[in-house]
Amino acid sequence: MDAEEFRRRGKEMIDYVAEYLENVEQRPVYPDLEPGYLRSLIPSEAPLEPESYEDIMKDMERVIMPGITHWHSPYFFAYFPAASSYPAMLADMLSTAIGCIGFSWAASPACTELETVMLDWLGKMLQLPESFIAGTDGQGGGVIQGTASEATLMSLLAARCKAVRRVQTYTSDKSEVEIFSQLVAYTSEQAHSSVERAALIGGVMIRKVPTDSNYAVRGDSLKKMVEEDKAAGLIPFYVCATLGTTPSCAFDQITELGPICNGENMWMHIDAAYAGSAFICPEFRPLLNGIEGHSTVGLNGFWYLKIFFCLSTPVNRVKKRTDIIGAFKMDPLYLKHENQESGLVTDYRHWQIPLGRRFRSLKLWFVFRMYGLQGLQAHIRKQVALAKEFESLVRADKRFEICAEVVLGLVCFRLKGSNELNQNLLKKITNSREIHLVPCQLSGRFVLRFVICARTTESRHIQQAWQHITQLTFELLQEPNH
Amino acid sequence: MDAEEFRRRGKEMIDYVAEYLENVEQRPVYPDLEPGYLRSLIPSEAPLEPESYEDIMKDMERVIMPGITHWHSPYFFAYFPAASSYPAMLADMLSTAIGCIGFSWAASPACTELETVMLDWLGKMLQLPESFIAGTDGQGGGVIQGTASEATLMSLLAARCKAVRRVQTYTSDKSEVEIFSQLVAYTSEQAHSSVERAALIGGVMIRKVPTDSNYAVRGDSLKKMVEEDKAAGLIPFYVCATLGTTPSCAFDQITELGPICNGENMWMHIDAAYAGSAFICPEFRPLLNGIEGHSTVGLNGFWYLKIFFCLSTPVNRVKKRTDIIGAFKMDPLYLKHENQESGLVTDYRHWQIPLGRRFRSLKLWFVFRMYGLQGLQAHIRKQVALAKEFESLVRADKRFEICAEVVLGLVCFRLKGSNELNQNLLKKITNSREIHLVPCQLSGRFVLRFVICARTTESRHIQQAWQHITQLTFELLQEPNH
Structure with missing residues (x-):
């Protein structure tokens, strides 16, 4: 073609x-069909010779649409x-055409720089505390993660790394894995399954905190579990609070949870995958009160921000960017570039699980501006x-x-x-x-x-x-x- | 709009x-510009009112293109x-328009079923052993991962889970984390940085195997390290071999490594992110010899298959699908559907880090057919x-x-x-x-x-x-x- x-x-x-x-x-x-419907509708092997475009488009209605x-x-x-949304779709076409892989600043500076500024725009729309904004010299900042699950996983891994370093400062004889075995994370019994999965991946214990009659986690329930675990020799290190749970859109009481996290040196991640974007409305913003002084917020723009989920969504805002970067920095020669030590650039590959990344912020830019x-x-x-x-x-x-x-x-x-x-x-x-x-x-x-x-x-x-x-x-x- | x-x-x-x-x-x-170039070219906050489409497109040349x-x-x-490629771009437009999130079969059956069949097509193009093909009743099968890094990470996590279960069958008093502390993974000193990162995320030790004069890992080097580690009380559990390393496109000797993995109960993952797609040519296929009898192969279609990396690329082929699924299965009620226990459907969310996934296989379908x-x-x-x-x-x-x-x-x-x-x-x-x-x-x-x-x-x-x-x-x- x-x-x-x-x-x-x-x-x-x-x-x-x-x-x-x-x-x-x-x-x-x-769709009204039985599992396995598709296999019999198409050949069992790829064609040797090219097929016509018309035939492929005909198969959209015959093979694909009935199964959507x-x-x-x-x-x-x-x-x-x-x-x-239509603007997001147009931006997506552009992003595909440019087709750069933005794992470092040098791999496509616009890709990195637009993302930093768009997440500042978003941070301001959400009225996040100044400490979450990258600005020109800030320590905070955001990154667009592929999905909410990845935002949660990254925050848990960064918290795990920070906890190990902290524990090793006073018990230097303990190995990393020994410390892992003592770490304990907390989340609501109503939290999304991806939180438990993140703990499973990270190899740390996770406890589910019971909720009140509104399906929200309250400070006293968390406090009680933390005290029990400390008495049992464990090290509480991470809380994933949810604003807008999947079953019922319940809101954990972060104003109560926050001070406990601060007192116990626990990292607090807020999973607002569903509800987060609504906080750009002043009438919903109070639901986010209590965010001050905490570590990361995972947002997911796919609902209200009209941006397709895979490209531009959960934002993992980091209050202190070195906490995240330090956890997984790797710098082989083929990824080094001359500006990386300048302190001026962001190499987003250190902030996420995958190395490669699309030019996702174009969608935010189009959508913010067109709406x-x-x-x-x-x-x-x-x-x-x-x-x-x-x-x-x-x-x-x-x-x-x-x-x-x-x-x-x-x-x-x-x-x-x-x-x-x-x-x-x-x-x-x-x-x-x-x-x-x-x-x-x-x-x-x-x-x-x-x-x-x-x-x-x-x-x-x-x-x-x-x-x-x-x-x-x-x-x-x-x-x-x- | x-x-x-x-x-x-x-x-x-x-x-x-x-x-x-x-x-x-x-x-x-x-691009010829200094870090931080973009921030001064656009406003510091999102607009209150919609802007015109013309203005946004004008900014493509003023703001974005100079930084690409x-x-x-x-x-x-x-x-x-x-x-x-153009066909891939057209498929991408369709995928965005349909905009389904294929975390389970029910969430969009066509999305799951086309992926299964397309990976069978790919498996046959690569002449993979029958055990890697899903077919109608096979235990094998593939999944499209977001990136090669995720393919490697998933295989390491699945191997970790399998190793823990195996060790616990003969030493039931050992906790999971105790076992983690004894596990050791291996990869080439020339392997991509994402392999080391996967071990860091999984909380297990990784050792770099020295290479020969062709920058390839040989059996005797691996064997020696494995013996040393076993003597030191460690449990070798995972080898990530590379076919086509990032620095020099070297090929580890998988015909030598395979028998060692089998003998030691180690999971072998083959990272063929760069070279993998070339194996569809008979003259390059011998480079993949030795794959028989092993666990997973990570491929990355983004090079030769002309498919943009974020959507359709690294394929994590699983010989025994339950090994992967068992590692991270979570089933909250809101994700259950009536066909999931039938054994006929694939819920790809168990095969990957993120919950959500795009309709990525449309690209494979378009590209395979149009070329x-x-x-x-x-x-x-x-x-x-x-x-x-x-x-x-x-x-x-x-x-x-x-x-x-x-x-x-x-x-x-x-x-x-x-x-x-x-x-x-x-x-x-x-x-x-x-x-x-x-x-x-x-x-x-x-x-x-x-x-x-x-x-x-x-x-x-x-x-x-x-x-x-x-x-x-x-x-x-x-x-x-x-």
Whole structure:
């Protein structure tokens, strides 16, 4: 394919993409097929000779589209949003075309420098304390991680490294691995599974702190566990607090947890993967109070910031950048460059698990500028209002109950009655393929999660979804076994 | 931006991208600016109100392009290739538009199933043993990792988990962390820095095995270290062999290393990040002999397979899939789905560090089909021929020497003389900005690496590059201090 053909096919692809996104609500949101469906539809080996572009595009509708769960359908209310936007898509095309790998400043200075400044923009939008801003001579700064899981893992590894160094200053005879065996991390019993996984990867113990009736971790519960563990000879070193948990969007009490972390020399990481971007609205910013004086914040722009998750999302803000860099610095000759010791440049490879990295900050730049802060705030407020609208519909129906406070775009609800009843309702919903939800468990109860996801979801979709749920409920309750 | 405006801007962007790639050789390949250049060119905060699209695109040339190291310029000979292609770019647009997050089969069945089949296609192209193929009931299979570093890390973590389980079967009183402290991994002294970093992350010891005169690890060197370590009470558990090292594209002798790994119950991972894709050519496939009977192979399609690195590259082939999955399986309710216990589906989140993942296999599908196996082989052969052409130019000039065998697209060369002389030559090259190279160190000598990178590099660029290097050499040798 030469440049001329690319110009033609590329423009056709733009039309295909626009068409897909404009009409995605007409497709069944969840696919109707059995595992293994795809293998029989395509050859078992790659072709020897080139195939035609037309044939490949025909296969999009024959092979791929029937197997897609349409995350951008306005009837998709599952998991969390993977929102995208037209400006982000344009920036993505540019990033692919430039195709640089930004593991060091020299590998593409613009790639590194735009990221530093964009994360300062974001830090200011979030009104983070000055210590989190890189500026021209700051010690803080941010990095765009590939996913929230990686942001959490990096913070845990940096904390582990810092703890080992600290312990070795007063017990120099202890080996690193001996110290690992004494380290203990903490997170909420409601925390995302990736936090536990980070501890597993890092080879350290993790304890799950029980939550209060709002599914939030409180200071006294943490304090109690820390005291017990210290008495047992362990070394508490890391707390991952969550602002906006996955099951119910609960908010750990970081104003209570912070002082405990400071007193015990524990690194505090805040996982705000879902809720974080909402803090650019002044009315939600108080949820982030207590961040002052702590180590890292993981944010995830994929929901509200309309940026596709893989490229531009979780921001691992580091208060003291040397804490992160020191943990994993490696400098083979082929990656050295003459400016790296100047103190002026950032080599982001020291801040993350992978070596290579895309030019991800282009998306932030396009989106921030094409929406403006006010446009982004308006989008967040609209999504929250739609969730409130759904909440009101649920509350008005006496057969249902709301299971957790609705703060942002997630509504946890269930039919009053058994878990089995709710499992059957969800099964009906899934099989109908008109809307898509996933469940969670809260206090042993099976709960349905309804999340405003797509950029194009409007009031009419909410109303339609609720009508559909009540219709299926009506049918379910008619069945003889209920 | 609505769909209509996206159609217009998208088509303009296609033209911009085609224009950029067609004319990239006219831009200086390496930027001429000081660290911190970008901050003063843009505002220090995000705008409140939306800005116009025209203004943003104007800033591409004013702010971004002057700071780009052009990886796709035919005069870029540094690091390793980050090759892209027009078909891959089109697939990338589709992947962004669909925008699903494929952490489980249910989250988008096509995303998971196409990946499984595409990695089988790749496995067959590479003539991997049947045990590496997923098929309809196989235990093997592959996963597309974000980067080669992650492929290596995942294999090390899986090996660590397997080793702990094995040791605990005969010494059940030992804790996991106690066992960690005895584990020892091995890799070449020439291995990529990410291997050492993986061990650091996993909290296990790693030892660097010395290489022979071809910079390859041999069986007897590994054997000796393993024996020493066992005698010291350590537990050898993991070997990362490299096929195509970063400094000189050396090939560890896996036919010698394999039997040692099998005899000692060590997991063998093959990092073929650079060279791996070349094995689709029969004439290079013998370099992979010895893979039979081993655990994982990390490949990295970004060079020869013309797929941009972040999305579709290193393949972590697992011979026994449960070994990888078992290491990190976590199943919160919100990620469960009814087909997951059927044994028919793959939930790739258990195979990687991040939870979320893009629809990366679309790129493989487009590229395999639009080039065909023969087209990809032809591309590889062309790149290798260009490297050989450069090698001949160097060999014909008595002032220079070739420092390692030229097997694929990398030529290691230097001026006969001091390291300082070669450092000065590289400095002149870098400052001229006409071509771009990076150095490496081989046996204490400062060596220049010349790698065929861009898809559009032709013989005339090689000739031009060599003429430029000899001109700078002439100037350098005229300087009074030489």
